[in-house]
Amino acid sequence: EEVFGPVMSVLRFSDQAEAIRIANDSDYGLAAGVWTQNLRRALDMSDALAAGTVWVNTYRAVSYLAPFGGYKASGIGRENGAEALAAYTQTKTVWLSTACEQPDPFVMR
Structure with a gap:
């Protein structure tokens, strides 16, 4: 069951890779959130975490201009x-060529 929080769990990990494995080991x-003073770590973690939003050194920063929605079982689509x-x-693709081999019978001459 998906838990809506805020909820913070404190777990030990040996390195950044293990922290990512632990965080991503969820259906949701x-x-x-990532708290760090290291900008490289913030960017690497944000990229690796399977979450629709990653807050770095902040919490619940939102804007109507930024999409919001989850990965995996945390919803479909974006708000x-x-x-x-x-x-x-509904998207449609139309391919049209203006080069015709034969005259178009519907064009008046």
């Missing part, structure tokens, strides 16, 4: 941002 991935519009659209 709505949001995650806010341009990505939210996808739920209201």
Whole structure:
């Protein structure tokens, strides 16, 4: 069952790779938080964590301009941002060539 918090768990880990394995060992991935003074670690962790939002040295920073939604079993689609519009659209691709070998019978001459 997905827990809505805020919830903070404190677990020991030996290195960054193990911390990522522990954090990603879940069926859910709505949001995650990283607290560090190391910018490289913040970016690496943000990239590796299977979560729709990763807050670094902050919590619950949101904007209607930024998409919000989870990974895995934490929802489908995104709220806010341009990505939210996808739920209201249907994409179609049309390929058209203006080079015709034969005259078009529907064009008046």
